[in-house]
Amino acid sequence: MSLQFETDAVRITDLSLSYSAVVEVPPEERTSPFARRTKKRLIHALNDVSFSVPAGKAVALIGGNGAGKSTLMKAMVGALKPSSGRIDLWGRAHLLAPGMGFNRKLSGRENVLLGGLAAGMSLAEVREKQEAIIEFADIGGFIDMPTTTYSSGMFGRLAFAVATHVDPEILLIDEALSAGDAGFRDRAVNRVQTMCAAARTIIVVSHSTALVAEMATEAIWLHQGSVRQQGEVNEVADAYLEFQTKGRETAQLDRTIADR
Amino acid sequence: MSQETSEASSTPPLISRRSTRTGLPPLRNYIRDAWTYRTFAVHWSRADVKARNFDTFFGRAWHVINPLLFGLIYFVFVGIVGGGGFSDMERLAMIVGNLYAWLFFSGVITTSVGAVQSGAGGILAMSSIPRVVLPMASAITAGNLFLRSLLAYVPIHFLGQRGAHIEMLWIPVLAVLTLMAGLGIALIMAVLNVYFRDVSRLLPHVLRLWMYLSPVIWDYTRVLDSAELARLNPLYPLMTAWTIAFGGTLDPNGPGIVSQVGWSFAWSAVSLVVGFLVFVSREDEFAVRN
Numbered sequence: 351m352s353l354q355f356e357t358d359a360v361r362i363t364d365l366s367l368s369y370s371a372v373v374e375v376p377p378e379e380r381t382s383p384f385a386r387r388t389k390k391r392l393i394h395a396l397n398d399v400s401f402s403v404p405a406g407k408a409v410a411l412i413g414g415n416g417a418g419k420s421t422l423m424k425a426m427v428g429a430l431k432p433s434s435g436r437i438d439l440w441g442r443a444h445l446l447a448p449g450m451g452f453n454r455k456l457s458g459r460e461n462v463l464l465g466g467l468a469a470g471m472s473l474a475e476v477r478e479k480q481e482a483i484i485e486f487a488d489i490g491g492f493i494d495m496p497t498t499t500y501s502s503g504m505f506g507r508l509a510f511a512v513a514t515h516v517d518p519e520i521l522l523i524d525e526a527l528s529a530g531d532a533g534f535r536d537r538a539v540n541r542v543q544t545m546c547a548a549a550r551t552i553i554v555v556s557h558s559t560a561l562v563a564e565m566a567t568e569a570i571w572l573h574q575g576s577v578r579q580q581g582e583v584n585e586v587a588d589a590y591l592e593f594q595t596k597g598r599e600t601a602q603l604d605r606t607i608a609d610r
Numbered sequence: 611m612s613q614e615t616s617e618a619s620s621t622p623p624l625i626s627r628r629s630t631r632t633g634l635p636p637l638r639n640y641i642r643d644a645w646t647y648r649t650f651a652v653h654w655s656r657a658d659v660k661a662r663n664f665d666t667f668f669g670r671a672w673h674v675i676n677p678l679l680f681g682l683i684y685f686v687f688v689g690i691v692g693g694g695g696f697s698d699m700e701r702l703a704m705i706v707g708n709l710y711a712w713l714f715f716s717g718v719i720t721t722s723v724g725a726v727q728s729g730a731g732g733i734l735a736m737s738s739i740p741r742v743v744l745p746m747a748s749a750i751t752a753g754n755l756f757l758r759s760l761l762a763y764v765p766i767h768f769l770g771q772r773g774a775h776i777e778m779l780w781i782p783v784l785a786v787l788t789l790m791a792g793l794g795i796a797l798i799m800a801v802l803n804v805y806f807r808d809v810s811r812l813l814p815h816v817l818r819l820w821m822y823l824s825p826v827i828w829d830y831t832r833v834l835d836s837a838e839l840a841r842l843n844p845l846y847p848l849m850t851a852w853t854i855a856f857g858g859t860l861d862p863n864g865p866g867i868v869s870q871v872g873w874s875f876a877w878s879a880v881s882l883v884v885g886f887l888v889f890v891s892r893e894d895e896f897a898v899r900n
Contacts, residue, residue, distance in 0.1 A: 357621070361623070424735065424736065424897070425627065426627075427736065427737060427738060428625070428627060428737070428738025429734070429735055429736055429737055429738060429897045430897055431627065431628075431629065431894045432627060432628060432629050433629055434629050435628075435629070436626060436627060436628045436629075437625075437626070437627040437628075438623035438625070438626050438627075439623055439624055439625040439626070439627075440621065440623050440624055441624055442624070442625075443625070445736050445737065447732055447735075447736040449731065449732060450731060450732040450733060450736045450737060451650070451654070451730075451731050451732070451733055451737075452731050452732075453654075453657040453658065453661050453731065455660075455661035455664050455665075456657055456660065456661060460657065463653060464650070464653055464654060464657055464731075467647075467649055467650035467653055467654075468650055468654075468731075468733060468737065468739065469737075470646075470647075472649070473649050473653075
């Protein structure tokens with residue numbers, strides 16, 4: 351599908367997403383030695399989130415731990431289904447997550463094949479792009495060693511290389527570049543800018559405000575599962591940092607869950 | 611970029627995701643989407659087989675050693691418990707051959723349940739790949755290992771002097787039926803395990819009991835007087851067919867391979883269809899509950 355500028359690539363409308371998780375019952379809550387040691391908790395990860403992203407834009411998704419950023423990314427790519435609301439995509443979405451589809455015992459070269467196939471590329475396409483992917487990842491002789499020997503940065507490089515060669519219309523990057531060194535980050539930023547120029551849409555999650563400022567032109571601040579602010583990236587990032595330094599950004603999880 | 615819904619896009623979205631569906635998705639689209647990932651399933655399976663025993667001394671030889679040892683252990687077990695001793699090589703060959711077919715069936719189930727439970731390299735949590743691709747890959751893995759185990763069976767077949775039989779031509783058909791039956795059960799067990807993790811703990815015991823109740827280490831002629839009752843066990847006709855396919859019929863007045871293949875097909879088809887429908891109707895929950 352070809353996208354054009356000035357049209358939406360992503361539109362989120364009143365999206366809410368809740369799921370239950372099994373948690374351990376704290377000892378002080380157990381009424382007897384025979385009481386159940388686990389219980390279910392309902393987690394309201396996203397609450398009435400609405401925004402749209404035009405094609406050809408790079409947008410940063412920022413927020414504290416437990417704000418719902420990763421949940422939103424997974425919902426966009428289809429791994430999680432909304433509890434209510436909708437997600438409309440004008441293009442294929444791919445979530446850049448280190449090691450998706452990888453078998454850790456195999457080499458990086460073999461995992462390029464697996465990762466590309468898992469991302470929806472055909473075998474011919476993967477074989478054609480394999481050398482370009484390996485060159486972009488730039489991990490030297492490690493490419494033929496088991497990925498169990500890789501550092502998190504190397505893993506991220508390889509996953510980024512595979513994902514950007516999948517060439518989706520909408521690329522979602524969830525903390526995949528945090529472990530990369532400065533040299534690779536520069537190349538990754540250039541790659542993202544090239545993709546945006548080709549009307550590709552990028553949504554990037556990172557705790558590094560410096561990185562998101564480099565990559566994105568606009569930002570969305572998620573707080574406790576809702577959109578708190580959105581706008582120009584530096585403006586939103588400054589507001590978020592100010593909020594954090596004032597000490598109010600505690601772990602948000604306990605305010606977004608309720609016992610069943 | 612605005613918080614209000616943009617009016618800019620007049621073309622309908624390529625993909626639209628809404629709240630969790632209940633029931634079945636459009637099956638034709640689902641099967642077509644799953645089919646596009648068949649190459650991934652094959653390569654994932656190859657990677658799985660390669661990674662098994664990767665860091666062991668004997669490496670890939672374990673794919674042959676493992677079933678061989680399994681067969682020898684049960685031969686000894688039957689020799690002691692059944693009192694038949696250890697000189698009957700034909701019995702050894704029967705037990706080993708049937709065990710390999712059984713391991714194929716149970717391997718499809720345990721590998722599939724494990725793949726769905728583990729999330730298969732983040733696939734469940736980070737993509738919208740049709741989830742049935744994971745059991746598909748597991749079934750391919752089990753089939754791959756079964757073919758390797760047949761290599762171990764060949765010399766045992768000749769040692770047991772089981773000879774060549776026209777019924778051997780049914781082996782490819784039985785392999786397909788075993789895969790269908792195993793995959794159907796696997797799909798149901800994988801769903802149950804998502805909701806009740808205890809299933810993965812119970813499964814090895816259930817499969818072992820099922821094996822003892824099926825003509826795997828004992829021959830099918832022992833229950834000919836109650837064949838209708840025996841046929842309530844879906845694996846009875848299938849394992850009977852395997853016994854006959856490997857070594858010829860044990861009783862000219864007993865069941866023939868054609869009737870056993872017919873019953874096996876019925877059970878396998880029901881298993882696969884029911885399993886597929888149950889799996890596809892619940893797969894939205896996998897990423898959340900994993």
